[in-house]
Amino acid sequence: MHPTGEQIDLVAGPNRAVVTEVGAGMRALDVDGLARVETFDVDTTPPMGAGGVLVPWPNRIAGAAYTWRGREHRLEVTEAARGNAIHGLLRRRPWRVVERAEDSVRLAADVDASAGWPGPLHVETTYAVSPTGLAVTHALTNTGGDDVPAGVGTHPYLRVGDAAPADCTLTVAADRIVDTDERMIPTAVRPVGPDEDLRGGRRVGDLALDTCFGAAAGPDGVLGVLTAPGGRSTALWGDAAFGWVMVFTPDDLAGRGRAVAVEPMTCPADAANSGTDLRVIAPGETWTVSWGIRAEDEK
Template identity: 40%
Template sequence: MPPTASGEQWSLRRGAQAAVVVELGGALREYAVGGRPLLDGFAADEPITGGRGQLLVPWPNRVAGGRYRFGGGELRLPLTEPENGNAIHGLLRWVPWRLLARAQDAVTVGTTLFPQPGYPFRLEVTAEYRLGPDGLETTVTATNPGDTAAPYGVGQHPYLTVGTDLVDDALLTVPALLRLDADEHGVPVGEEPVEGTAFDFRTARPIGEQHLDTAFTGLDRDSSGDCAVRLAHPSGDRGVDVRLLQGVEFVQVYTGDTLSEPGRRRRGVAVEPMSCPADAFRSGTALAVLRPGESHVLRWGLSPWGSW
């Protein structure tokens, strides 16, 4: 097989469902039903841009200034979003992940996060992708094998599509009571109820021209603890749910207005399950602290519905 920009390609299939996971960052490249893509992903010979399908470990979103305090000292991360002076989306997006297990409908990949400048902790991280009767489920597990505690957060960055040219006509539902207000650098400065604001998507409505790069919380779960962000076709007869399952406390919704490639702006909606919000390393909000031997699990899923 000729080399690809994202390394090895591991395909999954179950009935009409198909998915592809890649070696680079363990990212989710593709998810389709009946040959129709439900992700605005990337081709095997394309570089990954905009965070598409990437795993965000050991923090999702941003750390302001790349500086935080932990264990009594100040630590400095590389500023990977220099235009805003932030460290963004963790440390494992651009490293190879190894294949740990594979079946026709599932794949498990993993990697080691070694101690490094700004994050002097070791983690063993795995991601299982599994196709089931309800869609694709992803489980990300991080374990601390070291002898000191480690700060930790996790998320993932899929872009959804329901077949519209732009996201404007798509119907969005976000079952959340609160949204985080952010400053010009994307760092949270407070939270407010969505009720009565332009950010109230608790009832499905078209995205229209609204620009979203917004974190939501106060998730409205049902009696079984389930909760889903829904993107639906304008016809209302089909769509895809992002199910926010174990360990998901926040979700970022991004309409892609600031992507570096103009041709990809507003083509898909990023719906990013997160264990904690941006800047959790500094604020401590929902930040996990993994003691030696402890693990953290984040689980989320994609469930297509309607006439695909």
């Protein structure tokens, strides 16, 4: 058995994705014959969160503790160096295949209240490959009797085929930036400064970011675009719920050099404490959000 469980291949014409049973993650995506995300070997675990689904919170919760409706809750410390809980509860757990077709798959998992979350959530994630790219939908249903807070994020690293990410240009539709303390916990949100603004595009090799931005996507919902020399591009889009984007540019991803993650999030780090854009799901309610990746190559 592979560390990420069964590998689920999805195909639509020339486009292909690989989804993993463990974590319901995205291990590969090829559109128009080009790799559009960083992949990893089938016999390894996802490096630096690659392709992960981050539920019921993205990013970090300070000190792995928060208060909900007057009651303190504690989570497992999963970022030991900073003492935080990071990236939710489901990215290392097996998911169940609920429905499967040649070009799509729907997987399900459950957030148990005993894991430190205020109430139970049934989570379904659907991947669908199309002629233009990949669409991903997350549906969170409150199966308990009380309101439950939630946030959603994902962790794709973008690519444009064989082009070295360091040589590509990154554009991010964001007009605000989040300042953080030494634990990577937000202290303020402010307008981007001239040297921080990615709306005009910056070379990835010139960036050193592990930074959250407030999204300012246009009508097309595009949050970030990675463009290779020559003009071929990979775009990440999200619906209106994805009001935040984490940009992470590690120097080396599993021995392959510089990489760039563009992570759509419905709330910023520590939303369980701050309440910023934290979604409250009523008993019996289902909250649905969507995002995806597509080719935007110059013809």
